[in-house]
Amino acid sequence: xxxxxxxxxxxxxxxxxxxxxxxxxxxxxxxxxxxxxxxxxxxxxxxxxxxxxxxxxxxxxxxxxxxxxxxxxxxxxxxxxxxxxxxxxxxxxxxxxxxxxxxxxxxxxxxxxxxxxxxxxxxxxxxxxxxxxxxxxx
Amino acid sequence: xxxxxxxxxxxxxxxxxxxxxxxxxxxxxxxxxxxxxxxxxxxxxxxxxxxxxxxxxxxxxxxxxxxxxxxxxxxxxxxxxxxxxxxxxx
Numbered sequence: 001x002x003x004x005x006x007x008x009x010x011x012x013x014x015x016x017x018x019x020x021x022x023x024x025x026x027x028x029x030x031x032x033x034x035x036x037x038x039x040x041x042x043x044x045x046x047x048x049x050x051x052x053x054x055x056x057x058x059x060x061x062x063x064x065x066x067x068x069x070x071x072x073x074x075x076x077x078x079x080x081x082x083x084x085x086x087x088x089x090x091x092x093x094x095x096x097x098x099x100x101x102x103x104x105x106x107x108x109x110x111x112x113x114x115x116x117x118x119x120x121x122x123x124x125x126x127x128x129x130x131x132x133x134x135x136x137x138x
Numbered sequence: 139x140x141x142x143x144x145x146x147x148x149x150x151x152x153x154x155x156x157x158x159x160x161x162x163x164x165x166x167x168x169x170x171x172x173x174x175x176x177x178x179x180x181x182x183x184x185x186x187x188x189x190x191x192x193x194x195x196x197x198x199x200x201x202x203x204x205x206x207x208x209x210x211x212x213x214x215x216x217x218x219x220x221x222x223x224x225x226x227x228x
Contacts, residue, residue: 026225048226055225055226058197061225078225090227093227096225098146098193
């Protein structure tokens, strides 16, 4: 599997990560059901407001799934930022990964690599992490 | 009394890929027991040591069951239950 995603969405996610520093930021990218196309960015609130943890608020989560259903969309990407560590799934990321069909994107905006950033994508299924290529389109 | 329970993708292997199933029970706890008797193993994915798992969200209609009494939350005819895995991590 490869994740194809536009430069505009990548930039917006990195910007959100910088804006919410030092807390982790999070969100989803939606696409038409069955398409696997990451087209519509939807930033979410990190209800944990933490530099080491993120969680969608349960009310926001239900609203998100309702919206996705109503629009015949699906969650193509679930992303969050690591603000001090590399863009690789943590043990908690792996333990809580509950969407086997989603691309789990991690970005890192940690200081020691600035101004460079990392944007990486994974499948996380039954505790197994598989990194996949990311193709950034114009 | 039959209610509809919406099942998230990750738990559909237990329900033969059905997105929604029917269940019975006057409380959430009874509904989960009923679900587990029809879809073996599902109960264990929802409960841990007799409590709802921390990273499973259950809603009755539009309300998070944590605000409705948790496992003891009463279920009425026509209610709809939605199960969603939390989106969370570190």
